[in-house]
Each structure stands twice: as structure tokens, then as C-alpha cells.
Amino acid sequence: MSTTTVKSYQEISQDGLWHNNPALVQLLGLCPLLAVTGSVVNALGLGIATILVLVGSNLSVSLIRNFVPEQVRLPAFVMIIASFVTCAELLMQAFTYELYQILGIFIPLIVTNCVILGRADAFASKNPILPSVVDGFMMGLGFTAVLAVLGAMRELLGQGTLFENMQLLFGPAAESWKIVVFEDYSFLFAILPPGAFVGMGILIALKNLIEQKR
Template sequence: MANKTLKEIIKDGLWANNPALVQVLGLCPLLAVTGTVVNGIGLGLATLLVLVGSNLSVSLIRNFVSDSVRLPAFVMIIASFVTCAELLMQAYTYQLYEILGIFIPLIVTNCAILGRADGFASRNPVLLSVLDGFMMGAGFLAVLIVLGGIRELIGQGTLFSNMDLIFGAGASTWKIQVFDDYANVLFMILPPGAFVGLGFLIALKNGIDGQIRKRQAARDTQPVTTGSKRVRVTGNVS
């Protein structure tokens, strides 16, 4: 994982190694709370905060912690940042904190966070570790928002309902009633609907990746005209 470029770190977090769509980590809170967009944003921001903070701290102490206590130290760091996120939510977004409930403390057990701390932050300098934590958190947040939007739209016929729980009273007008007199689809509101939604997102990503690989293969084998002859190139075309 060492010696990654900034571009590779950004691409990994947002797409190529997305914690939810590729690593398939943190599924318990992801599937449980993404009934609406606002729930996804709340959990995603809390997870992003913990990822950035834990990666920063682990990178700072990486040369001072022995292998025998490495993992317990990392877990303690992660638990400390989860506590900070929990207290911030209690202070500023208490109603949303009540809705998310036990899934905020359960961020401690999110394998994506411990995996980034042990697999990347413990082997890389501070700036790269912070960027990695931010991009992994942003990728996870994006999936939460999209999945929450799909479930809210199909399940309730609305988008961006209860956004005032995060952004204040002014955000109460952000709600979009997409379908009038909509008969709620209970299946999508409940956790089983999250499995269907997440499966759709993973399939969509895999389909896009497959199309990208096909186009790249076609470019690598495209014929190149040299003089009056056509030469088939099987390598990269410069």
C-alpha cells in the first residue's frame, strides 16, 4: 500500500477500492439506517470524521508503537474518535442521533476503519494517511447518500425529507415530493430493501468497470496505419 500517488489514493477511495462497493465493509450500519438521505449523510459524516482522525493519529504514532500492542492501540484511537463524533451529534443533531441510535457507537467495529489504520496509515506519512481516510470516508458517504436516496424515493416517494435534522430549520423546505398520493413501498423502507439497493449499486459499478475494460482493450488492439500498410498494435499506443 506504500508509495501510492495522490491520484491513486483518490481513485481508490471514491471508486476502485470503495469500502462499500468493492471491499463490502461496514454493511451493518449501511443497510440498517439508509432509509432516507438524511440518515445516510449523518452516518457517513460521522464515519468520515472517524476515518480521518484515526488515520491521522495512527500515522503520527506508527514509529512508536510495537507490533504486540499495535491493534489494541488502533482500536482505542478509533473508539476515542467515535466517542467524539457521538458527543458532537448529541450536542448539535440530537434528533438524528436518536434515529441512528446504536449504529453510531458501532462505528468502532467498522472493519473499513481498522483496515485503513492498519493497512495504510501505519505504513504511510501523515498527509497521505489523512487523504486516504478522507477519500475512503467520502466514498462510503457517497454510497450512503445514493442508497438512502433510492430507498427514500421508492419507499416514500420523497427526496431530502427531514434535512433540518442536520442543516437547521431552513432546510425543512428542501423536501421534494416526487410522487403525490404515493403508496409507500414498505419493502424498500425496511432493511431487506437495502440489500436490493446495494446489490443494484454493486452490479452497476461492475457493469461500468466492465465497459471501461472493454474500451481499453479495444484501444490497445486498434490498428495503426503506417505508410500504406495497416499494422495491428497489441500493446499500448503512445
Template sequence: MATKSASDIIRDGLWSNNPALVQVLGLCPLLAVTSTVVNAIGLGLATLMVLMGSNLAVSLIRNFVGESVRLPAFVMIIASFVTCAELLMQAFTYELYQILGIFIPLIVTNCAILGRADAFASKNAPGPALLDGAMMGIGFLLVLIVLGGMRELVGQGSLFVDMNLLFGPTAADWVIRPFENYPDVLFMILPPGAFIGLGLLIALKNSIDHQLKERRKVNEPAPVSSGSKRVRVTGNVS
């Protein structure tokens, strides 16, 4: 299997093959915890750590694991990194860990992580595998943040509430309230709002892709006609 270039890996993770907007994987935690930005960042960072660690570990052992135990080995590696992320959150962001609850351990079952381990990390060298995990994780994190910001702003009329749970007491003043006396829109905070918000993001991405495709068609040079040409021969023929 030919190794992708670094630019292709970056483009795939952030846009072309984004795990949330294109692969549509890992939606359970994505839809469940994105009621606020801080929840989205907490889950996104944990997922990013697990993706990078598991991709690197799977790539390192790819030539030493037989086909029969390949997937169980991958699951054990992912579970180990999820445990590390869980312990770190318990130690440094315990209140946020309590809010996220079961969705941190459930990262083990995230199809996006197992899919990258099987489809990419097990077939590529550690460097590209680590980059792929980082880009897929960052792409997933960005979607979480945008969706969390959208739901928090529309649902509560604020942004960056409770950021001190993740970044410490200095982040308590990061709250932005652009509207005064804003009536809370409970619909956006509940699961139906998450589905609608994600659907809007997917539609926006598809629209941008369509516009870029049409623009490339316009900028492409017109094909040269292959019609026959009459050649005029001059000179004496003996």
C-alpha cells in the same frame, strides 16, 4: 512500502477500492440506517470524521508502537474519535443522534476503519494517510447517500425529508415530492430493500468497470508482429 500517488489514493477511495462497493465492509450500519437521505448523511459524516482522525493519529504514532500492542492501540484511537463524533451529534443534532441510535457507537467496530488504519495509515506518512481516510470516508458517504436516496424515493415517494434534523430549520423546505398520492413501498424501507439496493449499486459499478475495460482493449494499439524479416544485401562481396 512505496507511497501511492495522490491520484491513486483518490481513485481508490472513490471508485477502485470503495469500502462499500468493492471491499464490502461496514455493511451493518450502511444497510440499517439508509432508509432516508438525512440518516445516510449523518452516519456518513460521522464515519468520515472518524476515518480521517484515526488515519492521521495512527500514522503519527506508527513508529512508536510495538507490534504486540498495535491493534489494541488502533482500536483505542478509533474509539476516541467515535466518542468525539457521538458527543458532537448529541450537542448539535440530538434528534438525529437518537434516530441513528446504537449505530454511531458501532462505528468503532467498522472493519473499513480498522482495515485502513492497519493496511495504509500504519505504513505511510501523515499526509497520504489523511488523504486516504478522507477519500475512503467520502466514498462511503456517497454510497450511503445514493442508497438512502434510492430507498427513500422508491419507498416513500420523497427526497430530503427531515433534513432540518441535520442542517437546521432552513432545511425544512428542502423536501422534494415528485409523485402525488404515491403509495408507500414498505419493502424498500425494510432491510430486504437495503440488500437489493446495494446489490444493484454493486452490479452497476461492475458493469461500468467492464465497459471501461473493454473500451481500453479496443483503444490499445495492436501488437507488432515479431515474425522474421528477410534482409536484402546489395553491393560487392570480396
């Protein structure tokens, strides 16, 4: 593998995780991000589903990029994304049904997530298969990381716990992962939508501060 190729993959990874993070920099997909991050398990559930859809759609779009006419390009991309969202939805119904019920409408709404269509149009439709898959995975991982951090902040400040109900995603063995930081504690503001906006603003401000220090 040449140095140029390695650097290219490094840049793709750095863009997805930090420099061009879909949530902190592009500010895409904020509706589900703010709506489901009341706990870590909800955030991870949506994040993993988004990664699966991003990787699958980027792979498929890259495969057909030379065969789809310009006139039907976007409708074709949406159909591909919708197909992978349906697969993710069926997998969640089969293996994590309780979590699927909690996330509700935000699983099928992954179809409308601008992160996914944006990567399909801006990257996968112009690049070979492997870079497209890496781009989809890293963008999804960056999005999931922000979801998880925001979910941890809101769960800790709102309920005084971390990793509650992780068995909904990882099975009965994960029930013991729960950490009680504050006993008999509740701060409703952190769990409600205003808390999500404030938490997201703090994360964006922290990223900008780190960039300025660097």
C-alpha cells in the same frame, strides 16, 4: 509538488471513491450501511460521522506508527478509533440530537466498522501523515457517497420523497429542501431491510457493469 506525489494522491482518491470503494468493492461496513439508509438524511449523518472518525484515526495512527510496539498495535488502534467515535457521538448529541436518536446504536458501533480499522492497519500505519489523512477522507467520502445514493433510492422508492427531514442535520433552513416526487405514495419493501439488500445489489451490479464497459 512532484508528478509522482500528485499521481500518488490521485491514486489514493480514485481508490477511495471508485477502484477500492469500501462499500462497493471491499464490501465492508455493510451492517450500518444497510440499516440506516432508509433516507438521505440518515445516510449523510452516519457518513459524516464516519468521515470524521476515519480522518482522525488515520492521522493519529500515522503520527504514532513508529512508536507503537507490534504486540499492542491493534489494541492501540482500536482505542484511538473509540476515542474519535466518542467525540463524534458527543458532537451529534450536542448539535443534531434528534438525528442521533434516530441513528441510535449505529453511531457507537462505528468503532467496529472494518473500514476504519482496515485503513488504520493497512495504510495509516505504513504511510506519512498527509497521505494517511487523504486516504481516510477519500475512503470516508466513497463510503458516504454509497450511503447517500442508497438512501436516496430507498427514500424515493419507499416514500416518494427526497431530502425529507434534512433540517435534522443542517438546521431549520434545510426544511425547504424536501422534494415530493410522488404524492400519497408508499412502498414498504424499499424501506425494510430486504429493500436495502436489493438496492445494494443493484449498486454493485451497476459498478461492475461500468467497469466492464470501460
